[in-house]
Amino acid sequence: MELVSQAILMGFSKIFLITDFGVGDWYVPALKSSILDINADSQIIDATHDIPSFDIITTAFYLHQLERNINEPSIYLVVVDPGVGGQKHSRIIVENSKGNIFIGPDNGIFSMIYHNNPKVFNIDLEKLQTKLPSLDVSNTFHGRDIFGPTAALISKGVGISEITSPADYFFQENFYEVEQQNQTLIGKLIYIDKFGNVISNINREIFGKSFTSKQKVICTIGKNKKIACYNTYSDVNKSEFLALFGSSGYLEIAVNQGFAAELLSFELGEKIILSTS
Amino acid sequence: MELVSQAILMGFSKIFLITDFGVGDWYVPALKSSILDINADSQIIDATHDIPSFDIITTAFYLHQLERNINEPSIYLVVVDPGVGGQKHSRIIVENSKGNIFIGPDNGIFSMIYHNNPKVFNIDLEKLQTKLPSLDVSNTFHGRDIFGPTAALISKGVGISEITSPADYFFQENFYEVEQQNQTLIGKLIYIDKFGNVISNINREIFGKSFTSKQKVICTIGKNKKIACYNTYSDVNKSEFLALFGSSGYLEIAVNQGFAAELLSFELGEKIILSTS
Amino acid sequence: MELVSQAILMGFSKIFLITDFGVGDWYVPALKSSILDINADSQIIDATHDIPSFDIITTAFYLHQLERNINEPSIYLVVVDPGVGGQKHSRIIVENSKGNIFIGPDNGIFSMIYHNNPKVFNIDLEKLQTKLPSLDVSNTFHGRDIFGPTAALISKGVGISEITSPADYFFQENFYEVEQQNQTLIGKLIYIDKFGNVISNINREIFGKSFTSKQKVICTIGKNKKIACYNTYSDVNKSEFLALFGSSGYLEIAVNQGFAAELLSFELGEKIILSTS
Structure with missing residues (x-):
């Protein structure tokens, strides 16, 4: 826990990107720029952009596997969202006891992360805008406008509480009962x-x-x-x-x-x- | 404009790569190395390497979209060229009033960039070679031999005029009349x-x-x-x-x-x- | 040779990744993390992850081409291995007279590198574990558990002899006789x-x-x-x-x-x- 607290205090070195954007369009470089403009020193790692479009189950399993393979506390920025634009899902941050930070829509994609006593937060757009006065949120590209900037701020050491309100729940499905x-x-x-x-x-x-x-x-x-x-x-x-x-x-x-x-x-x-x- | 001038004075942090190279061959890492060997601190962002081969229209629209999504003045290195080796197109740099620098062949790919009063330059191989005495230009891989090194020099703060001659025109097609x-x-x-x-x-x-x-x-x-x-x-x-x-x-x-x-x-x-x- | 020795003394800036992992799974980010956790300053370049699965000939030709395109002494981390888990191939490092370091399984993938008087080494797991006490080697993912950490140590300037034993042979096929x-x-x-x-x-x-x-x-x-x-x-x-x-x-x-x-x-x-x- 000592290590985790320190990591959060100091910011994180790695931000993993997990999306269903593909690599043919401008969505990935736009997402990366939204991070680098706020924290030019962040270490962005393309985990994958090839999640099948809108596929929650694959994302959940992918994230579970990725987390198992990464040793240091890191930020996982996940943008896979069938409901984007419809505001069906709140935008959340989950911090688990491994010190990992997961950022994305609350649609089930975090069902398989390591979840021993996780803390859940709702991203608060007003608070985010206070930190980032020039922020301009579109209806259609929350990765660039909300999730990317959120990850960048946390990677710089901004406290989660400064840009969120606490939540006591995140959406989990038991995809994998045996x-x-x-x-x-x-x-x-x-x-x-x-x-x-x-x-x-x-x-x-x-x-x-x-x-x-x-x-x-x-x-x-x-x-x-x-x-x-x-x-x-x-x-x-x-x-x-x-x-x-x-x-x-x-x-x-x-x-x-x-x-x-x-x-x-x-x-x-x-x-x-x-x-x- | 203050910001732009300063950015040019100091060099650029980001170089976006837009090519039709695909990611299966050695062309992309060769292009990146040609940049990093000259400016190891440059921040190279793979925008896309999946432009359909030789597709000028898609490149022009892609570039238009990418530029809209990026806030800070940046370098856009674009290598999509049906005529490579045939020297049909001159190799140009376009600097627009947003402070963005576009580098690539003059074949129409820059038709849709933001072009309020753009300045156009022809890359001058002799001047380039003066800056980079070991430069060896092949017939077939101008990305590695010309465009990459050009982007790297500009990203380091080398003045555009030091490696170009002025031009007063670049090739534009009105693909998109309504x-x-x-x-x-x-x-x-x-x-x-x-x-x-x-x-x-x-x-x-x-x-x-x-x-x-x-x-x-x-x-x-x-x-x-x-x-x-x-x-x-x-x-x-x-x-x-x-x-x-x-x-x-x-x-x-x-x-x-x-x-x-x-x-x-x-x-x-x-x-x-x-x-x- | 002066330059090479110095490069090895000081470590290497670039690590090229060549794998058949594809980019849809968690293997690539896991491999990258295994490097960055040991050397956060390493410059990792995805050469390609699209080698056809288990294809030794394509890998050998790819590597030959990539090496021709890169000027500075670099580390080439190559994970293409039909026999993984079966321990059919030893895990080797080849250092050639260009100062390039090749790390991977000894299965023929290095057949076409520039090989004027190459030095060959076997990675010694015990020595590796002495350097990296928390190393945990699985049966199935030697990229993450052995090759990545090896590349990271060498990129930091650790001497090859500190983690290997000398070998006098590596497996070469003459795929390309004319x-x-x-x-x-x-x-x-x-x-x-x-x-x-x-x-x-x-x-x-x-x-x-x-x-x-x-x-x-x-x-x-x-x-x-x-x-x-x-x-x-x-x-x-x-x-x-x-x-x-x-x-x-x-x-x-x-x-x-x-x-x-x-x-x-x-x-x-x-x-x-x-x-x-």
Whole structure:
């Protein structure tokens, strides 16, 4: 906690951008400029701009994975918002006990961040405008007009309370419930990564509660596709299926030197059943 | 103007890159290195490298939009050139009254920048070589060999006149003329953004001269597709068409939480007709 | 050599990233953070993350081209590894006489770097862990856990010997042999760039040994496609084929303002035959 407090006191070095803007239009450089104009020393890292448009579930899982991979307390600026312009969602800041700051619309995208005792704040446009008198908020581009400047101020060390009002709630969906029945786990296939790995919502912890490391565990997908769990890709031959815990921390269906997503017949959201028989 | 002069005196912090290089080859890192080797402190921002190859119109509109979104005087380094190697176009610098510096080939890509009293310069290779004795200019990669080093020198505060000769002209095309007939506007559909919004060449100013904010304005595309103008996405139901002024400042055809470009039957360059009936 | 030693003594300013990670997942920001957490001042340049998955040949050619385009001694961090997790390849550092440092798996990706008297080292995990006590090495993400931290330490000026053991070999394949028969050269088509140019493995030097600059050289591809060599795109009309030495330094098949790769019937790896008749 000492470290976290100090980080907040001093500002943050890294701002990760997570958007569904793509990289063909002017939205990303506009967002970056809105940050750099306020804090030229901020270290902006393009996490991804390729979130499928308006996809809350993918964003939530992406953010969960990204946070797991980053050690230092950082700012995560997330602009994925089906309702932009309609003011359906408030604009929030969530600060969790790892000292990470999440900024974005309150539409479920923060459902999977590490949330041990998180603090929630609503961005207050009037307070923001007091800090930034030239701020001009459009109906359509809250990334550039609200979220970017907010991230920049916090990265410079401005206190969250100076630009927000406290809130006691943020919107969370339990996208990823896993059913446990005797020695059977029933989860879902929820994400496809660039290598064609199909990632489930079954993490090591849940797996470890049902199975020992010595048991041979089999995944069933669809009516009769059976895939065995292994420790590493090279435990199977080239082009063969396996299930393993990849760097995501979740059980993934993979093919050694191949693309599981193309070779497996499935749909995102479909069940995956784990058992020892 | 005070601010602008000072910015030029002191150099520029930001260099935006706009190219049709894509991000799969070595052209982008080579371009960046050619800048960083001369000014290691320059702040290079990848605006986009996904301009369709050799597409002058898209580049001109992109640049217009990008400039609208950036507050501080900046350098815009634009490498989109169908004629590279053939020396059909001179290599120019345009400085406009916003204090922005545009560097690239004189092939029409600067047609839509803010051009109140712009100054135009031809890059002078001999003068450039005097500043950079090790410069080696190839036939095929002017981004790395000419435009990048030019941007780097200017970003460091080298005067434009030290590496150019004055010119009194740059090539402009009026891609975007809008016809006005009584209370009817006839424009064109000219750009598709990542969200599938189809952007026309009708901006707020032209719109405001023909229609009041209280009039119900209808767009006609093709023989009989009618789309009504609204203020914001949520004024229509999910999956319904609307026309609105988005963050581009131009009238866009959109679908609430959908992709207009896929749902609308049209071609780029096609007419869009606005009327009150 | 003076310059090189000094660069190593002082650390390196630039770290180029070359991976097959794509930009949709969390792998790239995780890799970057693993570097920045150790050296916040490093200048990370995304060279490309779009290497086709596990493609050693493309990586080798890409790296060759990138190195040719970069002037200052730099670090090249390359993570393309079909065998990750299987520990088939050792993790190496190659330092060549240009003062460039290449870090990655020893699987052939360094086959085409400039290799006049290169020094080879094996990364020693125990030594690395001595420098970085909190290092936690997973089975699946060596970029984040090993290669990134290694690059960061070297960029800060840590001596290579402090984190490696010497090796006397690295894996090289001669992907690119060209046959010379009288006044005929037989090479291969090996790379397609973003502009659709199809690049062969015939460089200027080999070409110059067989042909004079005054000879009219004809390329034959497949049974009877004949394409003549020229100096620049504008030597042929729009939409016509030509062969020329592009910025790659290798003979490329191109189409003036067109995409040769789509208009030419060929396969990567196919022969290209050059002769004067």
